[in-house]
Every structure is written in C-alpha cells, then in structure tokens.
Amino acid sequence: MALLSVTEFLGRFHPVLVHLPIGILLLGVLMHWLSRREQFRQLHPAIGITLLMGALSAVFSCISGLFLAGSGEYDIDVLDRHKWLGIAVAVISIVYYLLYTGKVSLKTPAIVPYIISLLLFLLITITGHLGGTLTHGEGYLSQGFSASGDDSKDVKKIIPDVQAAVAYNDIIQPMLQNKCYSCHGTSKQKGKLRLDTKEFILKGGEEGKTLVAGKGDESEIYKRVILDPLEKKHMPPKGKPQLTEAEITLLHWWINAGASFDQQVKALPQDSKIKLLLEALQSNHIAVPSKPDVPEEPVAAAPQEAVNKLKAVGATVIPVATGSNYLSVNFISSPVVTDKEIKLLEPLAAQLVWLKAGGTSISDSAFAVIGKLTKLTRLGLEHTAITDKGLSSLQSLSKLQYLNIVGTSITISGLVSLKGLPDLHSIYLYQSKVLPADLQALRAAFPKAMLDTGGYTLPVLEGDTSEVKKK
Amino acid sequence: MTQKELQAQKLAQEATYEQLRYVTRRHFLRDSVTGLGAMAFGSLLAGCDWMGSKDKGATATLFDSANPMAGRPPMFPGKAKSVIYLHMAGAPSQLELFDYKPDLQKLDGKDCPQSLLEGKRFAFIRGVPKMLGPYGNFAQRGESGAWISDHLPHLITVADELSFLKAVQTDQFNHAPAQLLMHTGSARLGRPSIGAWASYGLGTENSNLPGFVVLTSGGKNPDAGKSVWGSGFLPSVYQGVQCRSEGDPVLFINNPEGIDRDLRRASIDAINEVNKKAYEEFKDPEILSRISQYEMAYKMQMSVPEAMDISDEPAYIHEMYGTRPGKESFANNCLLARKLVEKGVRYVQLFDWGWDSHGTYAGDSIEIAFVNKCRSVDRASTALLLDLKQRGLLDETLVVWGGEFGRTPMQENREGKQQSFKGRDHHAEAFTIWMAGGGIKKGTSFGETDPIGYSPVSGKVTPFDIQATILNQLGFDHEKFTYQFQGRPFRLTDVHGRVINEIVA
Structure with a gap:
C-alpha cells in the first residue's frame, strides 16, 4: 500500500472536523436569535467569539475536505455540490461574523444579520446532508422508512433456460449488483473501482486490472473473493453480504471461459459441476441433494384440542421450527401407547410430518390411522409388534422419505407393497424379518433407496484386548 | 353484613x-x-x-420457568435432533492419525527451522527442537480416500461416513482454556457450553431425563473442570448432568435406608411448597429452576438407573463396542451415549482423558501411551457410528470427534533436554476434527495444512466455526440464537463463527 501523503492524511480528519462548524455555528445562530429576548440579553458578548470560532472551523473543514476529495473515492456530482456549498458556508459565516460584530460598518438594515443567519442554517443543513450521503451512500437517511430497505436490492433474475441465457447479463451481472455495486457503483467507487458496466470492469481500479480474461486464478476479483474472510483485502468486506460458494465457482468459471460480456452460456465450456450449478439457477432454486423433509407450502395450525389430547397421554408434540405449523410427534416419554393413542394423531394429518412411534405397543391396526397421515416424511415404527398385515395401507404416504422398521416382524412381501413411494430414500431393516437373500429383490423394488440391514460386526483385533508395553 | x-x-x-x-x-x-x-x-x-x-x-427468552425442559422447536427444521461429542481430552496427535505428512518423515531428527519458532510460544518446547516424523502407517481408506493411519484399524472401515476438518485452528495452547473455548466459545470461565445452549434451545424430548448428559472416562475429569459443561449465565437447569459409568450413575440417586418413594415424594412436595413461597416473595427464576430440578431428580430416580444400565443390552452389542461392564470405560460411555440419544437426550458429551502425549515418560509417550489410547477408543467409536446407523439414528445424530488442539510437528524437548520417548508439544495452529451423521456430508475432507502440518494453508476453521456448524445442524442460526444477559444479547460464538457449509450435506 502506498504511503499516505501529508495532505491525504489531513484529509482523513475531515469527517471529524466538519462537526465543529456545524455545532459552533448553529450554537451562534441560536444564541443570536435568543438574545433578542430580554432574559437572554446577557448572551450578547459570547456571540461574536462563537461566530468567529465557527467561521474559522468552517475554513479548516473546507481545507481538509478539499484534501479528502483528492482521494477520488466519491461520487463526483454529489461531491461537487457538497464542496461548493461547504465553501459557501465558510464564506457566509465570515460575512455573518463581520456584520454581527460591526467589524465592517456597512449601512445595512438591522434585519440583514438575521436573514444571513437563516441562510447559514439552511446551507449547513444541506451541506451536512450531502456529506452524509457521500459517506453512507444514497438513501441512507430514508432507508429505515421504506419497507423495501436493503433486501429489495437483491435482484433475482428468472432464467427460463439457462443455456440460452447470456452469461454476463443473467448470471454475473446480478451477482455483482447484489454484492458489489454498493461500494463499486454509481454512488461510491472504493479503490477507484466501478463494476457496474463492461467498460468500468475492464478498466479496473487503483490496484490495476480487475480480471484477466481466461485466467480466473490470476484475476484480482477472484483472488479477493476467495481470500480468508478475516483478511483486510477480502471482498466483500467483513459484515457485508458475502458471495456464496456457488457464486464464486460461477465467477471463476466465467473468467476462465474468457470473461465474455455477450456470449450465451451454451457457447462456454461446462464441466459436470458447473452444469449442476447452472441448472440450479434455472429453476431459481439452490441445488439441494434431496427434497426437504418439511413441505414448503404453509399449512393452517393444528387443532389445539387434538394437540392437548396427545400431550395428555404423554406424547411430545413440537413444531418442526419456530413459526411453523408442521409438527413432529414422538412417544418417548409416554408410559403406554396403544392403537388407541395413535388414533389421536388423526386430526393432525395435515400438519404431522415426523412421527416416532418406536418402542410402543401398537399393532397392525395402527396402520389404518398412520396411512391417513399423508404428510409424513419420516416414520419410525421400530421395535413394535407390527407385521406385514396392513403395511400396504402406508402406500398412501406419498411424501415418505425415511422409514424405520428395525426390530419388527416385517418381511419382504410386506415391504414391497410400498414400492411405488417416489421419495422413499432410506429404509432401516435391522433385526426385521427381511432376509439377506431378499436384498437383491428389494433393491430392484427400491432402486433409489438406501437399504440398511445393519447387523454390523467388528472383527476382534489383537489391539482390542492388548496394550503396548514398555520395551 | x-x-x-x-x-x-x-x-x-x-x-x-x-x-x-x-x-x-x-x-x-x-x-x-x-x-x-x-x-x-x-x-x-x-x-x-x-x-x-x-x-x-x-x-426473546425461551426460558419457561414453569417447565424449563419442555421440548421446543428450533429456528428452522434441523437435520440433527441430537449430538454426541466425543472429546479426546489432552489433545490427540493429528500427525499420527489423520494429517498425513510424508515430508515430515524426511525431516525427522533435523533441527526445526528458525522461521517456525520466531514469535511463537509453546507450552514446553524451549530452544530449537528437532522435527519428528509421523509414527504410524498411513493409507487412503474407503472410496473417499481419506488418510487414516493404522492406529485406528476399525475406524478405517467407516472412513466413508466421516467428514474431516483438517485445518482447525484455535488460539489457546493450554488444556483448560482450549477446552473452554471449544465448548463454551470463550477461553475464560462463565459462558454456557454448547450442550447447555442446545438444551436451552430445544429442551428435551424425554421429560424423565436431562437434556444434556456428560460422561467421562480415562480416570480424570477434563482440565477445565465442570465449567466445560456448565450453563454459564443460562438458567442452571441447562447445565450438563454428569453421570458415572461405575457404581450409581448419579451420586445419591437411591433413597437412603428407611426412606421409601412415598416419603421422598412427600418431602419433595413440602420443599417445593416452601420454594414456591420464596419465589412469590423474591421472584428469582432460579427458585423455579430449583423446583423443577427437584421434580426432575425425583423422576430421574426411576428413569436414570434404567437408562444408564447397559447390562440389558445383548451380548453381541457389548462385544461390538468392547465394553467393560462395571468399569469406567470409553466403550461403556459410547454405548450409553447411543442409549441416551435413543431415549431423546439432546446432547451427550463424552470426555476421554489421557491424550496428552508429551513423551516425557512411557505413560505419555506416542509409541506406548498414545497407541494404547487409540486402541481404547477405536473400536468403541466405530461401533457407535455403526450402531447408530443400523438403528436409523445416524442421520439425525451428529457425532463430533476431536481434541482441544493439535500437536507440534516437532519432538518436545522439555526444559531444552532431549527426551527418550517420542512426544509432541501442544499445538494450537492446526489440528484435525471429524464429524459424521446429522446432516453432514459423507466421505469428505475440508481444509489443508502445509507439508509438515504446521499451519493451515486453506480451509482454516476455528472452534467458533465448529460451534456455528453444530448449532446449524440442530436448527439454529448461531448469529440469532441469543440470551439476554447483563444488558446485551449473548451468543455462543460471540462475534465470530461461520457455518462450515463445505461439509454440510
């Protein structure tokens, strides 16, 4: 990093110094107006010196401000207005001081200093606001009022066909807009860098070129985003929304593919990983390996009375998340659970997604009730007396992903009746009556599911029972 | 009138x-x-x-003083319903187990370069130590090709279930503060442990058992003492309940002679009545905690001996874990951990002491004591994973294995003297932790260290990142999961931490 010159160093005091003229001059104006009243007459002698100090501090602020402006990190238009209004504040405050103290004896009507004080008040307000805009960015003052706030800036393009999309316009530009524009765009140009148009991106910033087309690893923009987030040079800076893993990978891919601003995605080379990420953009979803085990669509709250009845028999009824109406139920602390208690679940059919009924005293007639709980994604029936009889009523559980029948009398003939279930991905069969010989047939029936028959053993190794001794 | x-x-x-x-x-x-x-x-x-x-x-506080352990929903549907944290207290050597460094072997016996020592502080190394090559035979295991040495011959068979963090870095090089940092997010006393946060956030699914159970083995409690499973500023019902694997699981859990269960009930009722009066007068929520603890203790008199009794497990399960019934052992604790998780306990914390391989004598040397420690945990931790898996529990139980820091690539030279046993000093800069189950990717590895395993070169993670990830798997955003104390909301991860999404499935 280049050393700061003395002027640049002094310039950095501008944001501190400006508060002096604002405070002192406003105090002077206030005292001036107050002193019109008899009871504040005694303020008179202090007003002159206050205005003088205010004017002097305004001059110093202007000077430091000019130094700071040289750093070039700010929006030119706003900066220009701020600069000239600031100078006007300094000039007017000097005139105000001279007129007030009578240092220059102009034959002006007595009202003139009051008019000047009002003008000064206005100027300070506007200049101050513009200064704030420069430091905090456009719309800082009002952002708390509009419901839109920062989040609305998060643009998400809907891409009907990702291969036909233009890589820059549809993938890279929205990413830059969401995560980079606030500091490298129209309102601010930190490090003299703008990323909001092709020309600016190619031009680079004060540390040189932003990207080297075709060489992702050598491009400054990529190096910065993959840097340790605690490093000063990491971008976006700590505390700002970060690029996701997928975004970083896509950025790298785009630069490696030549950083073209107009080519379509299909014209660029893609490996399987990139293809997957691109597809995720198309559906406008983040790629997820499996379906979530809680439905996304909202549901009405379960009838409280039904929940209370369940709790009364010792069941644990907990929503799957704060604010969600979907429920998980288990009977871990219930003393006795029979088919009668299972029947209490029926009114919760729309909300119940996870059910643990393992270790309970239910029998095959519970299947009729469980079959009605069509939202279930996870179902644990381990160590119960259930058999094949009636298992087929679970065919209606079209959302089921996880089925635990460990330690039951279920055999392959019962289980295959569930073969149509589309999302079933894990079936636990340990200590059930499914035989190892059945596995091949089961795999054919559930080609996508993980079938765990358990029964793992560990060989006894010498080290399990002996210790190394001192030689 | x-x-x-x-x-x-x-x-x-x-x-x-x-x-x-x-x-x-x-x-x-x-x-x-x-x-x-x-x-x-x-x-x-x-x-x-x-x-x-x-x-x-x-x-807003989640603390319901009338029923502090009631089951509560997480912020978002969590992948893990419970956690089993296997802490190897004393810090096992990553260089003998997971972080394979053939280049270190070439440097074995040579002086450590000055550049690695400048500005560094070690617990015991003084002057210029010699480098120490890895002691163990490494190979890539399973389809994932994870490097695991033959010190863990059973664990290598489940390599594809594990997710390694190879570049964990902490900033504490003494046991107690490093353990505190690992489990409470602060190297100083007074913060709640992860387990306390978890039971504060989720309550327990089983109203007859505590939400957070601690089991220790290795003959000694961890150096940081009970604060490492304390509740800090959270209501004290959320602290870990330490259960012993030898004798009564909880001290004084049985009624004394001459007191039957009805009399015990009557006396608890009377004590609760007095406590309720005191609460009405002073409104101190800790009094309510006390009342519910009495209630819990009464229920636990029945449920804990049952839950903590591993003798009802079949012989083949005992054989699988390699338990030692009636003795204090890591294997017994692993089996207990599975039983507790099955019964709805949220957080089971195991500490196994004895991994502090300095090499000052045979009892803390790498070639003897360390190898024996590996033997004592290898079978049981593998069995735990397999047993959870075959019961359909592994996908909702997060298992974490690791120490509080790592060990140096240099041979320790306590007081500048040459030691006759292989040993390594405390090393905060880089070590390995693995996770499995509970919505963590299978068969992956994240992070890399330099060719001698001294510092991370990529994928560095901190204890805060691990805590953030554990909370994330349980369904909590570590940045929003707070407790109001002393005028400000407190977090487990304070102002740090990032969910290690690279290993989250």
Missing part, C-alpha cells in the same frame, strides 16, 4: 392504622424516592428495549 364481619373489618382497619403509625415521614420520603428512581430507571430500560425491539422475536 353480619356483626362478625363488621368486627373483622374493624380489626383490619385498626391493624392498618397501627401499621401506618410506624411509617415516619422519613420512611415515606425514602420509599417514594426509590420508587421514583426505579420508575425512571425502568423507563430507561424500556427505552433500550425499544431500540432493539426490531429483532425481538430472535432475542
């Missing part, structure tokens, strides 16, 4: 007058002033609250 009632009213009035006569003007003024002060202060506090009311939903 009858005459009797009139009489009573008159008496009451008289009593009030009598009382008022004792209230002097001074009393009145003093009481008024404190009242005013309190009002003013109250409005100030309300003002503070108003400022923060924006995210009230996130900071």
Whole structure:
C-alpha cells in the first residue's frame, strides 16, 4: 500500500472536523436569535467569539475536505455540490461574523444579520446532508422508512433456460449488483473501482486490472473473493453480504471461459459441476441433494384440542421450527401407547410430518390411522409388534422419505407393497424379518433407496484386548 | 353484613392504622424516592428495549420457568435432533492419525527451522527442537480416500461416513482454556457450553431425563473442570448432568435406608411448597429452576438407573463396542451415549482423558501411551457410528470427534533436554476434527495444512466455526440464537463463527 501523503492524511480528519462548524455555528445562530429576548440579553458578548470560532472551523473543514476529495473515492456530482456549498458556508459565516460584530460598518438594515443567519442554517443543513450521503451512500437517511430497505436490492433474475441465457447479463451481472455495486457503483467507487458496466470492469481500479480474461486464478476479483474472510483485502468486506460458494465457482468459471460480456452460456465450456450449478439457477432454486423433509407450502395450525389430547397421554408434540405449523410427534416419554393413542394423531394429518412411534405397543391396526397421515416424511415404527398385515395401507404416504422398521416382524412381501413411494430414500431393516437373500429383490423394488440391514460386526483385533508395553 | 364481619373489618382497619403509625415521614420520603428512581430507571430500560425491539422475536427468552425442559422447536427444521461429542481430552496427535505428512518423515531428527519458532510460544518446547516424523502407517481408506493411519484399524472401515476438518485452528495452547473455548466459545470461565445452549434451545424430548448428559472416562475429569459443561449465565437447569459409568450413575440417586418413594415424594412436595413461597416473595427464576430440578431428580430416580444400565443390552452389542461392564470405560460411555440419544437426550458429551502425549515418560509417550489410547477408543467409536446407523439414528445424530488442539510437528524437548520417548508439544495452529451423521456430508475432507502440518494453508476453521456448524445442524442460526444477559444479547460464538457449509450435506 502506498504511503499516505501529508495532505491525504489531513484529509482523513475531515469527517471529524466538519462537526465543529456545524455545532459552533448553529450554537451562534441560536444564541443570536435568543438574545433578542430580554432574559437572554446577557448572551450578547459570547456571540461574536462563537461566530468567529465557527467561521474559522468552517475554513479548516473546507481545507481538509478539499484534501479528502483528492482521494477520488466519491461520487463526483454529489461531491461537487457538497464542496461548493461547504465553501459557501465558510464564506457566509465570515460575512455573518463581520456584520454581527460591526467589524465592517456597512449601512445595512438591522434585519440583514438575521436573514444571513437563516441562510447559514439552511446551507449547513444541506451541506451536512450531502456529506452524509457521500459517506453512507444514497438513501441512507430514508432507508429505515421504506419497507423495501436493503433486501429489495437483491435482484433475482428468472432464467427460463439457462443455456440460452447470456452469461454476463443473467448470471454475473446480478451477482455483482447484489454484492458489489454498493461500494463499486454509481454512488461510491472504493479503490477507484466501478463494476457496474463492461467498460468500468475492464478498466479496473487503483490496484490495476480487475480480471484477466481466461485466467480466473490470476484475476484480482477472484483472488479477493476467495481470500480468508478475516483478511483486510477480502471482498466483500467483513459484515457485508458475502458471495456464496456457488457464486464464486460461477465467477471463476466465467473468467476462465474468457470473461465474455455477450456470449450465451451454451457457447462456454461446462464441466459436470458447473452444469449442476447452472441448472440450479434455472429453476431459481439452490441445488439441494434431496427434497426437504418439511413441505414448503404453509399449512393452517393444528387443532389445539387434538394437540392437548396427545400431550395428555404423554406424547411430545413440537413444531418442526419456530413459526411453523408442521409438527413432529414422538412417544418417548409416554408410559403406554396403544392403537388407541395413535388414533389421536388423526386430526393432525395435515400438519404431522415426523412421527416416532418406536418402542410402543401398537399393532397392525395402527396402520389404518398412520396411512391417513399423508404428510409424513419420516416414520419410525421400530421395535413394535407390527407385521406385514396392513403395511400396504402406508402406500398412501406419498411424501415418505425415511422409514424405520428395525426390530419388527416385517418381511419382504410386506415391504414391497410400498414400492411405488417416489421419495422413499432410506429404509432401516435391522433385526426385521427381511432376509439377506431378499436384498437383491428389494433393491430392484427400491432402486433409489438406501437399504440398511445393519447387523454390523467388528472383527476382534489383537489391539482390542492388548496394550503396548514398555520395551 | 353480619356483626362478625363488621368486627373483622374493624380489626383490619385498626391493624392498618397501627401499621401506618410506624411509617415516619422519613420512611415515606425514602420509599417514594426509590420508587421514583426505579420508575425512571425502568423507563430507561424500556427505552433500550425499544431500540432493539426490531429483532425481538430472535432475542426473546425461551426460558419457561414453569417447565424449563419442555421440548421446543428450533429456528428452522434441523437435520440433527441430537449430538454426541466425543472429546479426546489432552489433545490427540493429528500427525499420527489423520494429517498425513510424508515430508515430515524426511525431516525427522533435523533441527526445526528458525522461521517456525520466531514469535511463537509453546507450552514446553524451549530452544530449537528437532522435527519428528509421523509414527504410524498411513493409507487412503474407503472410496473417499481419506488418510487414516493404522492406529485406528476399525475406524478405517467407516472412513466413508466421516467428514474431516483438517485445518482447525484455535488460539489457546493450554488444556483448560482450549477446552473452554471449544465448548463454551470463550477461553475464560462463565459462558454456557454448547450442550447447555442446545438444551436451552430445544429442551428435551424425554421429560424423565436431562437434556444434556456428560460422561467421562480415562480416570480424570477434563482440565477445565465442570465449567466445560456448565450453563454459564443460562438458567442452571441447562447445565450438563454428569453421570458415572461405575457404581450409581448419579451420586445419591437411591433413597437412603428407611426412606421409601412415598416419603421422598412427600418431602419433595413440602420443599417445593416452601420454594414456591420464596419465589412469590423474591421472584428469582432460579427458585423455579430449583423446583423443577427437584421434580426432575425425583423422576430421574426411576428413569436414570434404567437408562444408564447397559447390562440389558445383548451380548453381541457389548462385544461390538468392547465394553467393560462395571468399569469406567470409553466403550461403556459410547454405548450409553447411543442409549441416551435413543431415549431423546439432546446432547451427550463424552470426555476421554489421557491424550496428552508429551513423551516425557512411557505413560505419555506416542509409541506406548498414545497407541494404547487409540486402541481404547477405536473400536468403541466405530461401533457407535455403526450402531447408530443400523438403528436409523445416524442421520439425525451428529457425532463430533476431536481434541482441544493439535500437536507440534516437532519432538518436545522439555526444559531444552532431549527426551527418550517420542512426544509432541501442544499445538494450537492446526489440528484435525471429524464429524459424521446429522446432516453432514459423507466421505469428505475440508481444509489443508502445509507439508509438515504446521499451519493451515486453506480451509482454516476455528472452534467458533465448529460451534456455528453444530448449532446449524440442530436448527439454529448461531448469529440469532441469543440470551439476554447483563444488558446485551449473548451468543455462543460471540462475534465470530461461520457455518462450515463445505461439509454440510
């Protein structure tokens, strides 16, 4: 990093110094107006010196401000207005001081200093606001009022066909807009860098070129985003929304593919990983390996009375998340659970997604009730007396992903009746009556599911029972 | 109104007058002033609250003093319902187990370059130590090709279930502060442990068992003492309940001679009645905690001996874990951990002491003591994973295995002297932790260290990142999961931490 010159160093005091003229001059104006009243007459002698100090501090602020402006990190238009209004504040405050103290004896009507004080008040307000805009960015003052706030800036393009999309316009530009524009765009140009148009991106910033087309690893923009987030040079800076893993990978891919601003995605080379990420953009979803085990669509709250009845028999009824109406139920602390208690679940059919009924005293007639709980994604029936009889009523559980029948009398003939279930991905069969010989047939029936028959053993190794001794 | 009632009213009035006569003007003024002060202060506090009311939903306390252990939903549907944390207290050597460094072997016996020592502090290394090559035979295991040495011959068979973090870095090089940092997010005392946060956030699924159980083995409690499973500023019901694997699981859990269960019930009722009166007077929530702890203890008298009894497990399960019934052992604790998780306990914390391989004598040397430690945990931790898996529990139980820091690539030279046993000093800069189950990717590895395993070169993670990830798997955003204390919301990860999404499935 280049050393700061003395002027640049002094310039950095501008944001501190400006508060002096604002405070002192406003105090002077206030005292001036107050002193019109008899009871504040005694303020008179202090007003002159206050205005003088205010004017002097305004001059110093202007000077430091000019130094700071040289750093070039700010929006030119706003900066220009701020600069000239600031100078006007300094000039007017000097005139105000001279007129007030009578240092220059102009034959002006007595009202003139009051008019000047009002003008000064206005100027300070506007200049101050513009200064704030420069430091905090456009719309800082009002952002708390509009419901839109920062989040609305998060643009998400809907891409009907990702291969036909233009890589820059549809993938890279929205990413830059969401995560980079606030500091490298129209309102601010930190490090003299703008990323909001092709020309600016190619031009680079004060540390040189932003990207080297075709060489992702050598491009400054990529190096910065993959840097340790605690490093000063990491971008976006700590505390700002970060690029996701997928975004970083896509950025790298785009630069490696030549950083073209107009080519379509299909014209660029893609490996399987990139293809997957691109597809995720198309559906406008983040790629997820499996379906979530809680439905996304909202549901009405379960009838409280039904929940209370369940709790009364010792069941644990907990929503799957704060604010969600979907429920998980288990009977871990219930003393006795029979088919009668299972029947209490029926009114919760729309909300119940996870059910643990393992270790309970239910029998095959519970299947009729469980079959009605069509939202279930996870179902644990381990160590119960259930058999094949009636298992087929679970065919209606079209959302089921996880089925635990460990330690039951279920055999392959019962289980295959569930073969149509589309999302079933894990079936636990340990200590059930499914035989190892059945596995091949089961795999054919559930080609996508993980079938765990358990029964793992560990060989006894010498080290399990002996210790190394001192030689 | 009858005459009797009139009489009573008159008496009451008289009593009030009598009382008022004792209230002097001074009393009145003093009481008024404190009242005013309190009002003013109250409005100030309300003002503070108003400022923060924006995210009230996130900071509102979850503590329901009447039923502090009631099951509660997480912030979002969590992949893990419970956690088993296997802490190898004393810090096992990553260089002998997972972080394979053939280049270190080439440097074995050579002086450590000055550049690695400048500005560094070690617990025991003084002057210029020699480098120490890895002691063990490494190979890539399973389809994932994870490097695991033959010190863990059973674990290598489940390599594809594990997710390695190869570049964990902490900033503490002494056991107690490093353990505290790992489990409470602060190297100093006073913060709640992860397990306490978890049971505060989720309660327990089993109203007869505590939400957070601690099991220790290796003959010693961890150096940081019980604070490492403490509740800090959280209500004390959330602290870990330490259960012993030898003798009574919880001390004094059985009724003393001559006291039967009915008498015990009656005395608890009486004590609770007194406590309730005290609560009505002082409104201290800790009194409610105490009441519910008495209730819990009463229930636990029945449920804990049952839950903690591993003798009802079949012989083949005992054989699988390699348990030692009646003794204190890591294997017993692993089996217990599975039983507890099965019964709805949220967080089971195991500590196994004895991994501090300095090499000052045979009992803490790498070639003897360390190898024996590996043997004592290898079978049991593998069995735990497999047993959870075959019961369909592994995908909702997060298992974490690791120490509080790593060990140096250099041979320790305590007091500058040459040691006759292989040993390594404490090393905060880089070590390995693995996770499995609970929505963590299978068969992956994240992070890399330099060719001698001294520092991370990529994928560095900190204890805060591990804590953030554990909370994330349980369904909590570590940045929003807070507890109001001393005027500000506190987090487990304080101002640090990032969910290690690279290993989250």
